[in-house]
Each structure stands twice: as C-alpha cells, then as structure tokens.
Amino acid sequence: MSQAREGILATIRNSLGRGRLNPNGEAELRARVAAHRRNLVPARATALSERKRVELFVAMAEEVQATVTRVCFPAAVPEAIARYLAAENLPAELVMAPDPSLDEIPWNTWPLLQIRRGRAEAEDRVSVTACHAAIAETGTLMLISGAHTPTTLNFLPETHIAVVRRDQVVATYEDGWDRLRVAAKSEALPRAVNFITGPSRTADIEQHIELGAHGPRRLHIVLVEDSQAARSEANEGHSGSAG
Amino acid sequence: MLATSRNFEAAAQAGLANQNLQRALGLARTGFPLRRRLAVERLPEFEALRETGRSIKDHTLRHLDFYLEMYESQVVASGGKVHWARTSEEACAAVLQICRSAGAKLVTKGKSMVAEEVGLNDVLEANDITPVETDLGEYIIQLRHEPPSHIIAPAIHLVKEQVAETFRAEHHALDPDRLLVEPRQMCDEARSVLRPRFLAADVGITGANFLVAETGSSIIVTNEGNGDLTQTLPRIHIVMTSIEKLVPTFEDAATLLRLLARSATGQEFSSYTTISTGPRRAGDLDGPEQYHVILLDNGRSAMIGTEFQDMLRCIRCSACMNHCPVYAAAGGHAYGWVYPGPMGAVLTPSLIGIEEAGHLPNASTFCGRCESVCPVKIPLPKMMRHWREREYSKKLSPPAYRSGLAAWAWVARRPALYHALAEIASRALGWAGRGRGRFRTLPLAAGWTGVRDMPAPEGRSFHSLWAHRQKGGTGR
Numbered sequence A: 001m002s003q004a005r006e007g008i009l010a011t012i013r014n015s016l017g018r019g020r021l022n023p024n025g026e027a028e029l030r031a032r033v034a035a036h037r038r039n040l041v042p043a044r045a046t047a048l049s050e051r052k053r054v055e056l057f058v059a060m061a062e063e064v065q066a067t068v069t070r071v072c073f074p075a076a077v078p079e080a081i082a083r084y085l086a087a088e089n090l091p092a093e094l095v096m097a098p099d100p101s102l103d104e105i106p107w108n109t110w111p112l113l114q115i116r117r118g119r120a121e122a123e124d125r126v127s128v129t130a131c132h133a134a135i136a137e138t139g140t141l142m143l144i145s146g147a148h149t150p151t152t153l154n155f156l157p158e159t160h161i162a163v164v165r166r167d168q169v170v171a172t173y174e175d176g177w178d179r180l181r182v183a184a185k186s187e188a189l190p191r192a193v194n195f196i197t198g199p200s201r202t203a204d205i206e207q208h209i210e211l212g213a214h215g216p217r218r219l220h221i222v223l224v225e226d227s228q229a230a231r232s233e234a235n236e237g238h239s240g241s242a243g
Numbered sequence B: 001m002l003a004t005s006r007n008f009e010a011a012a013q014a015g016l017a018n019q020n021l022q023r024a025l026g027l028a029r030t031g032f033p034l035r036r037r038l039a040v041e042r043l044p045e046f047e048a049l050r051e052t053g054r055s056i057k058d059h060t061l062r063h064l065d066f067y068l069e070m071y072e073s074q075v076v077a078s079g080g081k082v083h084w085a086r087t088s089e090e091a092c093a094a095v096l097q098i099c100r101s102a103g104a105k106l107v108t109k110g111k112s113m114v115a116e117e118v119g120l121n122d123v124l125e126a127n128d129i130t131p132v133e134t135d136l137g138e139y140i141i142q143l144r145h146e147p148p149s150h151i152i153a154p155a156i157h158l159v160k161e162q163v164a165e166t167f168r169a170e171h172h173a174l175d176p177d178r179l180l181v182e183p184r185q186m187c188d189e190a191r192s193v194l195r196p197r198f199l200a201a202d203v204g205i206t207g208a209n210f211l212v213a214e215t216g217s218s219i220i221v222t223n224e225g226n227g228d229l230t231q232t233l234p235r236i237h238i239v240m241t242s243i244e245k246l247v248p249t250f251e252d253a254a255t256l257l258r259l260l261a262r263s264a265t266g267q268e269f270s271s272y273t274t275i276s277t278g279p280r281r282a283g284d285l286d287g288p289e290q291y292h293v294i295l296l297d298n299g300r301s302a303m304i305g306t307e308f309q310d311m312l313r314c315i316r317c318s319a320c321m322n323h324c325p326v327y328a329a330a331g332g333h334a335y336g337w338v339y340p341g342p343m344g345a346v347l348t349p350s351l352i353g354i355e356e357a358g359h360l361p362n363a364s365t366f367c368g369r370c371e372s373v374c375p376v377k378i379p380l381p382k383m384m385r386h387w388r389e390r391e392y393s394k395k396l397s398p399p400a401y402r403s404g405l406a407a408w409a410w411v412a413r414r415p416a417l418y419h420a421l422a423e424i425a426s427r428a429l430g431w432a433g434r435g436r437g438r439f440r441t442l443p444l445a446a447g448w449t450g451v452r453d454m455p456a457p458e459g460r461s462f463h464s465l466w467a468h469r470q471k472g473g474t475g476r
Helices: A003-016 A023-035 A050-063 A074-087 A173-184 A228-235 B005-017 B019-041 B046-062 B064-077 B088-101 B113-118 B120-126 B136-143 B160-170 B183-200 B226-232 B250-264 B309-313 B325-330 B341-352 B369-373 B380-393 B399-412 B415-432 B462-470
Strands: A067-071 A093-096 A114-117 A126-129 A133-135 A140-144 A159-165 A192-196 A218-224 B081-085 B106-109 B130-133 B203-206 B210-212 B217-222 B236-242 B272-276 B290-296
Touching: A003 B064, A003 B081, A023 B064, A050 A067, A050 A218, A067 A074, A074 A159, A074 A218, A133 A173, A140 A159, A140 A173, A173 A192, A173 B250, B005 B019, B005 B325, B019 B250, B019 B325, B046 B064, B046 B250, B046 B309, B064 B081, B064 B290, B081 B088, B088 B113, B088 B120, B088 B203, B088 B236, B088 B290, B106 B183, B106 B226, B113 B120, B113 B236, B113 B290, B120 B130, B130 B136, B136 B160, B136 B183, B160 B183, B183 B226, B203 B226, B210 B250, B217 B226, B217 B250, B226 B272, B309 B341, B325 B341, B341 B369, B341 B380, B369 B380, B399 B415, B415 B462
Parallel strands: A067 A218, A093 A114, A093 A126, A126 A159, A159 A218, B081 B290, B106 B130, B106 B203, B203 B236, B236 B290
Antiparallel strands: A133 A140, A140 A192, A192 B272, B210 B217, B217 B272
C-alpha cells in the first residue's frame, strides 16, 4: 500500500489517540452501516396519503419550474408529448431511452413523433426517459444509469421529458434509495444515480436565476395516473387512506 | 494556491473602496440570508436536522480511519481507484500521472474547491494540458485569471458589465457587435462556448460534497448540470476530494443533503444531486471508462483531536460567509486564499499556518451569526478566539497591539482601579464632548474616527450608575 495512505491513516489514529480499532469496535461500525438506519426524516411527505403525496410531488416540481402534464393511461403519453413539443415550438424528434418500461406505451399511435432509441448525442434536442422513482418531498426525479437508461439523456438535450408512473411517487430520498437496494439486491449500485429537481439553472451572474445553464432548459414530467395504487385508491372512492 | 492572506488589511481596504465589488456584494448580502431564512421556515425539523448532521459528522470523524478504509475497498470493488495524497504536490502529481497515461490534452472541470486548494490548474497548464472550468462562475474567473471569491458563487464579486467585458475580450470568434447586456445572454453565450469543450474533453474532474463509505460513492451537488456533463462525457472521471467528506451511509448523506441546499442557496434541493460509483458497467451506453478518486489530507488529519476538530464537520455550504458582516464588506478576495469568510478564518490557519493567515481570525466582530446559521453547528467564533490566543502566545501580533492588550489586561484584573479609570474617562469625554455630542478625532482611536464620528459618553459609567441606583438613588 502507498506511503501516503499509511501516513494519513497513522496520523488520524495518532490524532485520535488510539491504534487501529479492535475487531469488536469494527464489527459495531459494520453493523451500524448494515442497519441502514434512517436519521430524522421530515414529516412533510411521510405523513401523507398516496393522493396527497402525488399532489405534493407535482406542486414541488412545478415550484422549481418543471412542467407537469397528467394523463390517465400509458396510451395517452404520445399525444401529451406531441402537444407539449408543439406548444413549446420544439421539433417532434426524440431520442428515447431503450428502456423496456417505456415499451408499454403505444408510440406508433402518434406517427408524427420520430423516435430514436439510445444514448443522447450532441445534436439531440429532446430526450424521453422513464425514472426509477419520483420523490414527493422536493419534487425530485430519481434516475439510474444502466444499459437501458443512459445518463446522457438526462443532461445533453435542451429538453428532457420524463415519464413517471403514479406508483413510482415515493415520499423521501430514503424511500427511493430503498427501492434501489431492493432492485440491485446483492449486485453493485448503478454507476450513476441522478436526483433531478427542476431544469438546469445558475445564479452566478449578479444572483440572477437563469434556467438552462449547461443541462436542460426545460424539464417536462408526464405523470401517468393509471397504476396499481391509483386504481386501488379509486376503488376506495378517493377516501384518502394513508398510503 | 499561493496565499496572500498576509495582505488582508490592505486588501480589505481596497475592497471597501471598490465600487463594482460593493455593488455586487450588495446583491448577495440581502439575497442569500433572505432565501435561507424562507427555506428554513418551511421545514419545521430544520433545527433538529442540524443536531443530527452534527452528530453524523462527529461520529464519522471519531472513526475516520475505519470509514476511509471501508470507502476505499468499496471504490475498488466497483472498479475505481483511490489515490491518497498527503500534500497538494502529491494530489497534483496523481492527477498529472492519470492525464499523461491517457494522453489527455483537454480537461473539463466541475467546481472543486479542493482543486483550487492544491492549485491544480497551474500544474496542468505547466504540463501542456488545458483545464477548462465549466461552472459559469468558475469559467468567468478563469478567463479573468482571478481566484474564486466565494465557495459556491466564485464570481460573486463581479457585476454583469464586467462579465460582458470579459466575454467580449475572450470570445474572439463571436460577432463583436452582438448584444451582451443581460445575464441571460451571457449564460447562453457561455453555454454555447463550453458545449464543444464538454464533448471534446479527455478527462473530467469534479469535486465531491460527500463520500459514502458503505458503497464507495461520491456525491456532487450542482445546479447547472456542468458537473454531470463533466463526469459523464469524457473517458476518465477524476474526483478531487478530501478525507473529511466521508459519511457512513446514504441515509447519513440524505440528512446532510437536506441541510446543504437550504443553508447554501435557500433551495429546497439543488437541481442535480448525483451519486457516482465506479466507472461505466458492462453494457452501459455512456459514462467514463475509468473512475479515480484523489483523496487529499493536506493537514486535515492533524486537526483531529485538537480544538479545531469541529471545523472538519464543515459541508461547505457558505452560510457563514453569506451572513458575515466582515465578508459582506470586504469581499472574499481580501482573505487571500481558497476559503474566505468565517469558515476560512478558521480553516486557513489550520491548513497554511497562523504565521501566514493570522489576520483572518482577527477579521471578526464575534457577532456570532456564522455559528447560528451553520448547518452542522461549528463554533466558529470560539475557534477564531483559539487562533487569536495562539497568535498571541506565539508573539505573532504587532508589538503596539500586544503592549496595549497587556496594559488593558493589567488594569482589568484590578476592578477598583478599572472602575475608577472608566469613571474618569467617561466623565472627561462627556465633558469634552458636551457641546457637539460627538468627536471627529480622538487620540489612539483613529481607526474609528477615520471613517465615522465617535459619540460622546453621557457622562457616567454604567458601573457608577448601577451602584448609585442600588443605593436607592434615581435619575442620573
């Protein structure tokens, strides 16, 4: 091992007035890490019904200049995207994640949308992705990298459109992370986990907030209401049960 | 980075006289504290989170050797590499070696205060590697060959006219008659100039706000998205960071993330919080092929166990400088090194020596706002006082100051004499100033009367008035 490494660790131990931790001490710390114990989590999003949680997600996302369209079914997504692009005067050419979860959407019902599947390139202007989770607490999208979910889609194009299923809306960052731990199981984490809250912005010139510094100028969220959770809530007659 | 902290007094005077700087600071002085306050008021748990944040950092520091080893083994397990660096030189050498082995010519950089600390850009340039800063503020000051004046808003000392002037002088390829008046136009120009650099870079260098021991991950928090383009597009990603950024788990990082953006910019959450673990995986369509972490010590490990250990809790939010009356008046460049404001006044002497940075812990009124807004409750005024004590005991302060302080201490330890002298002085000053009610000049007080009048005392000291009342007297 490098001299620098040994030197730094030795100085730390010396400063702490002890040698290397004994095996019991190390085991305690390992147990602390493995427990994934949550610290204090704000009640803002955790105490809400599923319905209120989704409302909070939408409100918080819109507060940071994301735009949100709500559609009832996956089949309505292509039209919603086409209308959004037309309203923003953007081309109907998309680069879309080769993500199987987007395959349930019948894209061919809206033939004017030209779609390429893959990572983003310099000339791409509009991207479409799904997400791993949506976090109500601050209106944040959680996306992960992978063979079907390239990270460049989140940052290179000027407009990023994210399709969010209603049952993906969770309360907190910790909830999103737990979903990832379950999904990744024993395997390593994905290379990148992106928490995205609104479009790119800067205030570096005279504290003036400008959108679209280097990442997307626009973040548009298409929220698909039809999901297990939504259906069960509908069956309960919108009673606002704790979710 | 070369320190000029010895010149604090002259630099602060120059800052006070610089009209552009005063205009720019005027915008910051109201904006940052207001936005932070509004964000804090929206989160009832904020105070409790500060306490939690502090205990997470304290726990990690008490077991830092363990968590560093856990972190390293996880970085290696995910396919990355950790380069330990005791000094700035070792850190720069490690980066240089990585760049050389890849034949790199162009390096993009997300904002990294550790890279500023070690003076990385100068080293790269001296070796024919071009570093391009991509954070808008960092890019502006790189073009102007200036150091950052703030840890999260590096160009906060500039007004937009200066930015426009810089862009006109440096962006030769663009139409000289273009409109460049509003920040919007300047942002768009920087975006269009930097985009090809992002795509062409061989190596991307970012900092890290946190390192997660459990997973070997580095976390960056940005608003512009430049950090993400920097670390996603090139073949190699280098994380420049330091040992005190460790936290045990994602849950611990989440708590600190809830504190960070609210304390820094008053945002609920920054636009981009990115957690990176190793290089691209088999099958990934993008991402770097190599992932390196430069883990800098540079004097931090020796702060553990001293009265300055608490400073290592710092999460670099900048709330202390945003609420500091001295920073707001003098600006960040006066501090003469990478870290300005109250956190710099404590950290800078720890890292480059009190001989070099002795002025900084003295540049405080001890009003205590810094400590009251610190998300991890660092007792900044107390630590500045420790530095003043060390400076005094090392005989570093000027002789006139030392003898004055010694004389005052001698009198202050003799209460009867002290009260008698105070009574005489206040009566004498009250009598001398009875006509005008204030003084334009006073012996030994030119530092005060040079820029404002000294009000004349009302005639008697507080102690004598109090004694008078205790005896049943009324009035004056």
